[in-house]
Amino acid sequence: YKWHEETGYHPVPADLDGDGFMEIVTGRTIYDYQGEILCDSGSDEDDGYTAVADLDMDGEGEVVSVGNGVARVFGLDCVVTASWPIAGTGNGGPPTISDFDGDMEPEIGIASGTRYAVYETDGTQLWSAVVSDESSASTGSAVYDFEGDGRGEVVYADESRIWIYDGSNGDVRYEGNHHASRTLHEFPTVADIDGDSLPEIIVPNGGGHQGENKTGLTILGSANLDWLPSRQTWNQHAFNLVNIEDDLKVPAPADLNWPLHNNFRSGDPQPVSGSSAPDVVPLAEVCTSECDRGVLVVRVRLANEGAAILRRDVPVSLYAQTSDGTRTYLGSSFTVAETEPGMTTDTIVLRVDWTGHQGSDLVVVADDDEGLEWVPECVEDNNIILFEAPDCSG
Numbered sequence: 001y002k003w004h005e006e007t008g009y010h011p012v013p014a015d016l017d018g019d020g021f022m023e024i025v026t027g028r029t030i031y032d033y034q035g036e037i038l039c040d041s042g043s044d045e046d047d048g049y050t051a052v053a054d055l056d057m058d059g060e061g062e063v064v065s066v067g068n069g070v071a072r073v074f075g076l077d078c079v080v081t082a083s084w085p086i087a088g089t090g091n092g093g094p095p096t097i098s099d100f101d102g103d104m105e106p107e108i109g110i111a112s113g114t115r116y117a118v119y120e121t122d123g124t125q126l127w128s129a130v131v132s133d134e135s136s137a138s139t140g141s142a143v144y145d146f147e148g149d150g151r152g153e154v155v156y157a158d159e160s161r162i163w164i165y166d167g168s169n170g171d172v173r174y175e176g177n178h179h180a181s182r183t184l185h186e187f188p189t190v191a192d193i194d195g196d197s198l199p200e201i202i203v204p205n206g207g208g209h210q211g212e213n214k215t216g217l218t219i220l221g222s223a224n225l226d227w228l229p230s231r232q233t234w235n236q237h238a239f240n241l242v243n244i245e246d247d248l249k250v251p252a253p254a255d256l257n258w259p260l261h262n263n264f265r266s267g268d269p270q271p272v273s274g275s276s277a278p279d280v281v282p283l284a285e286v287c288t289s290e291c292d293r294g295v296l297v298v299r300v301r302l303a304n305e306g307a308a309i310l311r312r313d314v315p316v317s318l319y320a321q322t323s324d325g326t327r328t329y330l331g332s333s334f335t336v337a338e339t340e341p342g343m344t345t346d347t348i349v350l351r352v353d354w355t356g357h358q359g360s361d362l363v364v365v366a367d368d369d370e371g372l373e374w375v376p377e378c379v380e381d382n383n384i385i386l387f388e389a390p391d392c393s394g
Contacts, residue, residue, distance in 0.1 A: 088115030090137020140187030180208030
């Protein structure tokens with residue numbers, strides 16, 4: 001299953017039928033775990049890049065194969081259930097599967113030489129965008145729900161641009177020219193590479209056909225530090241979330257990717273759900289034991305009542321609030337570790353000067369750094385605790 005003599009497509013191991021034994025999926029053929037052919041779906045012209053997910057939501061996996069300008073869908077019996085010419089020109093690159101539009105069902109993203117397009121699983125095109133990759137017409141993409149709104153963003157790089165598209169409609173969310181590649185079958189990846197729990201976008205460069213040649217990697221991150229947390233691993237071209245552990249151990253057997261995630265070439269660890277985000281709820285108590293020095297001691301924990309991991313470095317701020325609602329900022333602190341759903345952070349201790357604020361209320365605000373919110377949440381109106389006029393007269 002070769003396209004150019006110097007390169008090949010990428011077979012995918014997956015337990016399609018959930019029997020505990022993985023099949024090996026290539027562009028047109030499915031093998032069992034001992035290498036015996038289970039079925040073949042066509043001729044050499046039907047070979048291609050593959051991805052696997054539960055496309056028809058029946059509990060078993062289906063294969064998407066892209067090659068020779070055509071996308072095809074087939075199951076464990078290799079019977080083709082959908083086939084369509086991809087938008088644009090050329091061979092077509094490795095397909096990406098994710099919930100692009102937030103409808104709780106998978107869609108398929110495919111790049112060609114002149115278009116990036118997203119399709120329903122029957123081949124109906126949702127949208128397409130103009131790209132420039134005439135050199136190989138075989139690049140891929142990654143999908144990640146950076147904002148936690150249940151809709152994935154598409155990260156794609158052609159010969160000279162880095163693109164981030166709104167997965168639901170193709171609107172351009174970002175376009176950058178600090179990239180160049182002659183392209184083959186590469187694509188951007190998404191992972192936390194600096195250990196801050198937030199994802200970065202990693203884009204490989206490879207020479208260039210036009211303008212300045214670029215090599216090495218281009219790394220992009222969130223300007224406002226508000227993207228949802230990600231894993232630190234993206235270990236292979238045919239990546240899905242269940243085929244590698246965080247410590248780089250290979251799971252044996254691997255869990256099924258569906259129904260929890262049901263994606264492929266997506267680094268998004270959140271379940272398929274429009275509410276799959278953390279929810280920060282503050283728990284606090286005020287201690288007046290240091291009031292002889294005019295100091296209020298406030299102990300705060302943050303509960304994560306959402307469905308996703310709460311990143312570390314979540315800010316907590318304190319304010320003095322007068323009777324007319326005017327707030328005076330007193331100080332902030334930050335959490336130091338990720339928090340699983342249903343768990344609370346370690347206690348944060350803040351000591352603030354209460355001199356001059358007698359008669360004011362104390363306001364504790366989670367996910368607040370002097371007015372700046374850092375974490376997209378599934379509920380945004382439960383981050384405040386108000387303590388009425390704490391007495392710190394000494």
